Amino acid sequence: MDFVPKIETVGLNFYYSDFLALEDVNIKIPGQNITSIIGPSGCGKSTLLRCCNRMNDLIEHTKVEGGIIIDEQDILRPDTDLISLRRKVGMVFQRPNVFDLSIYNNLKFGLRIHQMLNRKDEVMQAVQQGLEHVGLWGELKDKLGKNARALTLEQQQRLCIARVLILRPDIILLDEPCSALDPISTLKIEDLLRVLKQEYTLVIVTHNMQQAARVSDYTGFMYLGQLIEFGETKQVFTNPKEKLTENYISGHFG
Amino acid sequence: MVRESFSKYIKELEKEVTEMGEMVIVAITRSVEALKTLNVNEAKRIIADDMLINKKRWDIEEKCINLIATQQPVASDLREILAILCIVTDLERMGDYAEGIGKIVVMHGSEPLIKPLVDIPRMAEKAVSMLKKSLDAFLRRDAQAAMAINSEDDEVDLLYEQVYRVLLNYMIEDPRTITRATYLIWVAHNLERFADHITNICERIVFLVTGTMSEVKVSRY
Numbered sequence: 518m519d520f521v522p523k524i525e526t527v528g529l530n531f532y533y534s535d536f537l538a539l540e541d542v543n544i545k546i547p548g549q550n551i552t553s554i555i556g557p558s559g560c561g562k563s564t565l566l567r568c569c570n571r572m573n574d575l576i577e578h579t580k581v582e583g584g585i586i587i588d589e590q591d592i593l594r595p596d597t598d599l600i601s602l603r604r605k606v607g608m609v610f611q612r613p614n615v616f617d618l619s620i621y622n623n624l625k626f627g628l629r630i631h632q633m634l635n636r637k638d639e640v641m642q643a644v645q646q647g648l649e650h651v652g653l654w655g656e657l658k659d660k661l662g663k664n665a666r667a668l669t670l671e672q673q674q675r676l677c678i679a680r681v682l683i684l685r686p687d688i689i690l691l692d693e694p695c696s697a698l699d700p701i702s703t704l705k706i707e708d709l710l711r712v713l714k715q716e717y718t719l720v721i722v723t724h725n726m727q728q729a730a731r732v733s734d735y736t737g738f739m740y741l742g743q744l745i746e747f748g749e750t751k752q753v754f755t756n757p758k759e760k761l762t763e764n765y766i767s768g769h770f771g
Numbered sequence: 772m773v774r775e776s777f778s779k780y781i782k783e784l785e786k787e788v789t790e791m792g793e794m795v796i797v798a799i800t801r802s803v804e805a806l807k808t809l810n811v812n813e814a815k816r817i818i819a820d821d822m823l824i825n826k827k828r829w830d831i832e833e834k835c836i837n838l839i840a841t842q843q844p845v846a847s848d849l850r851e852i853l854a855i856l857c858i859v860t861d862l863e864r865m866g867d868y869a870e871g872i873g874k875i876v877v878m879h880g881s882e883p884l885i886k887p888l889v890d891i892p893r894m895a896e897k898a899v900s901m902l903k904k905s906l907d908a909f910l911r912r913d914a915q916a917a918m919a920i921n922s923e924d925d926e927v928d929l930l931y932e933q934v935y936r937v938l939l940n941y942m943i944e945d946p947r948t949i950t951r952a953t954y955l956i957w958v959a960h961n962l963e964r965f966a967d968h969i970t971n972i973c974e975r976i977v978f979l980v981t982g983t984m985s986e987v988k989v990s991r992y
Contacts, residue, residue: 708775708776711776727843730840731777731841731843750841751840751841754837754840755840
């Protein structure tokens with residue numbers, strides 16, 4: 518694989534107290550592509566994802582070793598500015614976590630936290646662009662004052678993605694972004710991800726192997742905290758190098 | 772539209788199948804022309820160019836396999852990919868028949884043809900027209916048109932019989948023509964087989980559109 522990695526982990530170990538959740542993970546994630554991380558429950562895929570914007574810092578009794586290089590900076594260094602890191606490396610969660618606020622205020626929230634854009638017309642423009650990006654502007658432009666919780670789950674998830682996009686990130690981490698959605702909404706979100714990859718680096722953790730196969734350009738398979746295999750998705754799903762990967766993706770275990 | 776990217780892949784595949792079909796049409800046309808003019812150098816080029824058709828087949832197969840592995844196609848999408856896998860296998864074999872005619876031209880060498888070619892070019896023309904129609908039916912998903920093409924294979928079979936009878940007469944009259952007449956019978960046989968594969972393609976088009984698998988026509992040879 519010939520690319521300059523956008524994200525690179527070097528000898529990454531991660532502990533929850535004494536439990537080694539990630540063991541010597543070395544992964545190179547390319548920019549402007551979709552990379553999926555698959556593996557059985559508890560294999561460390563979400564932990565790996567959450568390391569990339571240091572969300573795990575919020576959990577007590579955890580320890581991390583090694584390095585995570587994003588754009589030539591090791592983000593594990595103690596002097597990393599976490600607010601700007603999390604703006605640059607946005608995250609979308611399993612269940613759409615919209616705030617109990619209007620659609621407009623959901624989008625404005627992040628801008629305020631990050632002290633971006635204060636002028637009302639600029640905020641409005643950013644809101645419009647964010648919603649356009651996720652294909653919601655047409656449906657919602659006259660309902661920006663409506664509570665975001667009244668939206669369908671798919672719309673909520675799109676709104677969550679817009680809320681990340683509005684902060685102009687480089688990287689978007691998605692942790693099971695479609696597991697609360699029905700199959701058609703899932704396919705629609707996947708189509709959105711394919712559009713977004715032209716501008717952003719997307720990393721998606723999913724239980725749904727078929728989704729990883731459908732949507733991603735690269736796939737990593739994790740097992741018991743280790744990265745077993747990483748490669749182009751079509752290679753991993755047609756001719757995996759490791760027997761363990763083959764057994765997992767063909768449903769022989771997991 | 773949902774799954775736009777998947778539809779895009781399918782469209783690309785269809786385009787590649789058409790391109791491969793056109794390569795086969797060019798190959799068979801060139802091979803019969805090389806026979807007419809006894810152009811051994813052209814025949815050698817046709818033999819070498821068959822590699823390109825083979826490669827096209829592997830490329831398309833690989834894309835089909837990737838789509839099955841990554842996109843979980845079902846219903847008509849699945850049938851289309853399966854139909855394409857079968858169609859490219861037939862097209863590849865048809866390319867081999869063109870190559871085979873090229874090899875016969877090389878064997879024939881510069882000795883004059885025992886008779887001017889009449890029915891062999893007709894067989895080729897008929898087969899090419901059938902193939903063009905079948906590729907068109909494939910793109911339009913037209914099962915009826917595909918069925919209709921099948922009946923045209925009878926015409927190719929009749930021409931084959933005619934070629935065979937005429938050449939047998941030549942051989943009986945003058946045993947010195949046996950080798951060259953046999954070469955021409957082989958050419959006609961290649962063309963007859965070539966056309967039979969078009970009926971396979973038509974069966975796959977019917978399967979793609981209707982979901983039923985059946986032998987639409989049993990060839991006489």
